[in-house]
Amino acid sequence: MTRWPPALVAVAIFVALLALGAMAPEHLADSDMSRKLLGWSEAPPFGTDGSGRPLLEYVMQGARVVVLPATVAGLAVGMMSVLGGLLRCVGDARVDTAVAAFGEVVGALPRMVVILVVATLIPSSNRGLLPLALTWAVLCSPGAMDEAAAVSERLGGARFVEALRAHGFSWSRIFLYHIVALNLRPVVVRQACETLTQVTFLELALSYLAVAQQQSSFTHPDSLKSWADLLKLGYPALVTPQPGTGHILVAGLFFVGTVVLSARLGTYAARAR
Amino acid sequence: MSSWWTRPLVRLAAALGLPLAVPAIIAQLIWALPGDPAEIICPPERCAGTAELAARWHLDGGPWHFYVVWIQGAVRGDFGNSWRLMQGAPVQELLVTAVPTTAILLAAGLVPVVLAAVAGASGRVPRAVGPVFSLFGLVPSVVLALLAAAALELKFGAASFDEEGVRLRILAGALVLGLADGAFSDTLAGVGALFSGERKQRYVQVAVLRGEGVLANMLPNLTPALVGQMRARTLQLVSGTVVVEVVLRIDGVGDLLWNGTLLQDFGVVIPAATAYAVLSALLLALQAVVEVVVALWVRRAPRTARVAGLAGGQT
Numbered sequence: 084m085t086r087w088p089p090a091l092v093a094v095a096i097f098v099a100l101l102a103l104g105a106m107a108p109e110h111l112a113d114s115d116m117s118r119k120l121l122g123w124s125e126a127p128p129f130g131t132d133g134s135g136r137p138l139l140e141y142v143m144q145g146a147r148v149v150v151l152p153a154t155v156a157g158l159a160v161g162m163m164s165v166l167g168g169l170l171r172c173v174g175d176a177r178v179d180t181a182v183a184a185f186g187e188v189v190g191a192l193p194r195m196v197v198i199l200v201v202a203t204l205i206p207s208s209n210r211g212l213l214p215l216a217l218t219w220a221v222l223c224s225p226g227a228m229d230e231a232a233a234v235s236e237r238l239g240g241a242r243f244v245e246a247l248r249a250h251g252f253s254w255s256r257i258f259l260y261h262i263v264a265l266n267l268r269p270v271v272v273r274q275a276c277e278t279l280t281q282v283t284f285l286e287l288a289l290s291y292l293a294v295a296q297q298q299s300s301f302t303h304p305d306s307l308k309s310w311a312d313l314l315k316l317g318y319p320a321l322v323t324p325q326p327g328t329g330h331i332l333v334a335g336l337f338f339v340g341t342v343v344l345s346a347r348l349g350t351y352a353a354r355a356r
Numbered sequence: 357m358s359s360w361w362t363r364p365l366v367r368l369a370a371a372l373g374l375p376l377a378v379p380a381i382i383a384q385l386i387w388a389l390p391g392d393p394a395e396i397i398c399p400p401e402r403c404a405g406t407a408e409l410a411a412r413w414h415l416d417g418g419p420w421h422f423y424v425v426w427i428q429g430a431v432r433g434d435f436g437n438s439w440r441l442m443q444g445a446p447v448q449e450l451l452v453t454a455v456p457t458t459a460i461l462l463a464a465g466l467v468p469v470v471l472a473a474v475a476g477a478s479g480r481v482p483r484a485v486g487p488v489f490s491l492f493g494l495v496p497s498v499v500l501a502l503l504a505a506a507a508l509e510l511k512f513g514a515a516s517f518d519e520e521g522v523r524l525r526i527l528a529g530a531l532v533l534g535l536a537d538g539a540f541s542d543t544l545a546g547v548g549a550l551f552s553g554e555r556k557q558r559y560v561q562v563a564v565l566r567g568e569g570v571l572a573n574m575l576p577n578l579t580p581a582l583v584g585q586m587r588a589r590t591l592q593l594v595s596g597t598v599v600v601e602v603v604l605r606i607d608g609v610g611d612l613l614w615n616g617t618l619l620q621d622f623g624v625v626i627p628a629a630t631a632y633a634v635l636s637a638l639l640l641a642l643q644a645v646v647e648v649v650v651a652l653w654v655r656r657a658p659r660t661a662r663v664a665g666l667a668g669g670q671t
Contacts (some may be wrong), residue, residue, distance in 0.1 A: 181360060187363075187370040190588075191640050192378075195595035195610075196632045200615040203625055204385050226588075284496040284537070291498050292602045298618050314502065321506035336499065343494050 087246070088353035096345035097150075104150045107143035110306055111136050115274050120327050122144025130330040132316055138334050145310035145338065148290075148303045152216035153282035153342075159220035163274035168267045171256055174241025182232070186225030194222045198285065202301040212302040215289070216282045227274040232265050238266055272353030276346035283342045287311050308334050358649045367644035371637040376427070378633040379626050383423040386622050393422075396620055397439045413437070417535070426626065435630075439623035441615050443444065447627045450612055455631060458597055458608035461529050465593045470536030471542050476547030479555070486545065493541030497596050500536040501603035504528040508604075527670050529600040533593050547586050554578055583646045587639045594632060 114134035123132040129138035170178050201218045201265070205211075239246070247257045290300040290311035299305050317332025386393050394410035410416040413436075414425040426436060435447040442450070465597050475481050508521070508528060534540055554560060554574045563573040598610035605611075609628050616624030 180366070180559070183363060184366050184370070187366050187640070188374070188377075191370055191374055191591070191636045193591055193594045193632045193636055195598045196613065196629050199598065199613055200382055200385075200625060200629055203617045203620055203622070204389060204651075206390065284498070287496060288498040288599045291502075292599065292614060293618070295603070296618065301617075318502060318506065321503065322509045339496065339499070347494075 086352040086354075087186060089348040089355060093345045093348035093352060096348075097154075097343055100146045100150045100341070100345075104147035107147035107307075108140055111140050111144075111308065118215075122330050128203070129334045130148060132331060133328070134324045138313065141313055142306045142310070142334065142338060145313070148212055148307055148309045149283050149286045152212040153286075155213065155278045156216035156220040156223075156282045157275035157279035159217065159279040160223045161271045163220070163224040164227035164231040164271045164274045165263055165267060167224075168231030168235045168270070170228075171196060171232035171235035171237075172240055172244050172258070174244075179232075186229055189222060190225040192222060194219065197222060198289070202289070205301065207299065210299070210304055212303055214283065215302060218336045219285060220278060220283055223274070223278050227270075227278075230274065231270050234267055234270050235262065238262070269350075269354045273350045276349045280343055280346040282297050283339065287314070287339060291315060310338050313338075360655075361648070364647040364651075367640050367647070371640035371644065374637040374640070375630060375634045379426060379430075379630050380423050382622065383419040383426070386422075387419040393622070393631040396622070397443070399624070401596060413439075416530050421504060425651065430627070430630065435627040436623050438621055439615075439622040440619040441612075441624050445626055448461045450624070451609070451627060451631065453606060454609045454612045454628075456656075457526070457606060458576065458610060461526050461533065461597055461601070461606060461608060462590075462593055465527065465533030465539075466478055466531030467592065468587050469586075469593070472540045472543035473547045473582075476549075479548065479552055481544065486541075489541035489544055490538075492535065493538035495536055497532055497536035497599045498603060501529070501600050502530045504532050507605050517605070525604045525606050529597075529604045531608055532600050532604075533596045537592065539592060539595060539664075540591060543585070543589055547582065550581055550585070566572050576650055579650050580643075580647045583643050586642050589597045591636060594635060 096140055111271060114136055115131075116135055118126060118131050118135035119133050121135075123130050126137060129223055131140070167182065170182055198215055198218060201215060205214060235243075243262075244257055245262060248255045252261070285308060289302050290309040291314055293300040294315045296309055300309065300311070303309055313331050313335030317328045317330075320327065320332050321328040358443050363488065392406070392410070392415075394415045397415075398406045398409045400406050407416070414422050425667045429436060430534035433448060435451065437443075438445045438447055438450070505528075507614060508524060512521055512524070551574070554577060555570070556624070557574075560570055560573055563570060598614055601604070601610035602614050609631055612624055613632075615621075616628060
């Protein structure tokens with residue numbers, strides 16, 4: 084299987100989520116009790132909630148909350164992993180020790196605990212996922228740098244660079260093409276995609292925990308809803324035998340699954356040859 | 357890395373610094389917030405005597421004064437008082453009930469992970485099973501915890517909150533921790549790859565030809581990587597306890613930290629975060645010690661070789 088079909092599907096899903104986020108309304112529509120808890124067929128594409136508001140608006144707002152910060156975090160981790168790989172190719176023992184020390188300290192922090200501490204410090208007027216996503220990216224960086232450094236190590240590190248220099252290649256060609264594009268690419272893309280997925284899960288967890296206790300989420304203002312609201316609204320379907328909110332739960336899980344699928348396909352596309 | 361001891365030394369230094377650094381950073385950040393920290397406990401528009409309260413709770417001398425007093429108290433087992441969650445209540449009383457619960461949850465959550473490690477190391481897991489576990493590992497902990505909570509509510513109703521119910525919640529939480537977010541599948545794949553890669557090494561094949569044990573030959577080389585993997589998994593589980601405890605309503609440190617975070621109760625957040633930092637530091641120190649022991653063991657020449665060397669020197 085070539086890399087293009089999965090790559091195209093991954094990009095298509097990602098663009099669709101971006102578009103959904105860009106088109107998200109500022110506020111949910113007014114409630115309309117005559118249309119409450121309608122299914123997909125009666126109120127396409129996702130049905131309505133208990134107040135008759137279309138779930139599409141929840142989906143769009145959820146995409147707006149999560150897609151951009153998760154992408155920024157993914158890109159940040161990708162760049163850090165490139166840096167880790169290139170630093171190993173420099174072959175300086177002091178740089179390696181400094182990177183290892185950074186990795187040990189940052190990697191030893193329980194991520195959720197750090198996120199909660201950072202969340203505590205964000206003023207309620209400036210709530211958003213971006214600072215938390217960037218914090219998550221910093222916490223993910225040591226692992227990503229370590230893995231990229233291991234790839235560079237297997238490549239030969241500084242000796243590989245020397246050998247290519249002896250062939251007359253320029254620095255930019257060696258570092259950007261031979262090392263990053265040809266050898267680090269699978270690791271960089273996988274780390275970025277994993278971070279994107281993890282930030283989506285993080286948003287889901289933080290928002291769900293807040294919504295479950297009738298509190299404001301740390302990840303978005305009160306005017307917005309996230310996919311965690313869909314899980315919360317759909318949860319009764321799991322514990323009560325009467326049908327009604329199952330379509331809401333499915334909509335929430337579907338979009339979480341979509342992000343996972345997009346990230347997995349992206350990883351596969353970067354790996355396939 | 358320049359020497360074999362550099363990495364363990366860095367780990368030990370990080371282990372020593374982490375429990376001290378975490379409360380120090382949080383204390384600094386509290387003062388970086390807009391407004392006076394004492395106003396978080398006692399907003400001037402709602403209560404009088406903010407200045408007296410600040411003096412009594414050591415918030416009047418800046419972040420370093422607060423940090424030093426807090427650390428001195430923590431060494432004696434006094435972690436201060438809750439600011440908002442249970443205003444005035446000593447935090448050590450909250451931790452006394454929360455820490456054992458989280459410890460049990462974590463220990464039970466490690467069982468599936470250890471089983472995955474053993475299965476991965478044995479190399480006897482059918483290839484077809486791998487993708488199934490990988491698919492299962494994609495489920496986030498919050499979704500799996502929701503399913504577990506729903507199952508418990510359906511099966512036991514109100515009884516799921518009595519003593520027996522709490523035990524079941526912890527068991528369900530442990531299963532969620534051990535299976536969600538790829539804890540089981542990634543351990544299975546990671547340890548499996550580690551062992552299968554090592555089995556292909558020439559020295560292992562020579563050991564087989566000499567009739568020696570494969571595991572005994574591989575373990576000294578694999579132990580540091582294995583311990584590193586298990587530390588990473590344990591940290592992942594530690595992070596997961598927050599979500600699992602809140603969703604499954606288990607009264608542990610994660611639940612305490614979450615509630616403290618919601619209410620900006622730094623009196624609770626600092627000790628809870630420090631408790632996690634101490635656990636992480638212990639894991640780091642353990643990894644460093646194992647690495648040092650293995651390195652010394654590997655570098656120690658076998659007795660037969662030393663005798664042969666001596667004999668060679670005398671002739």
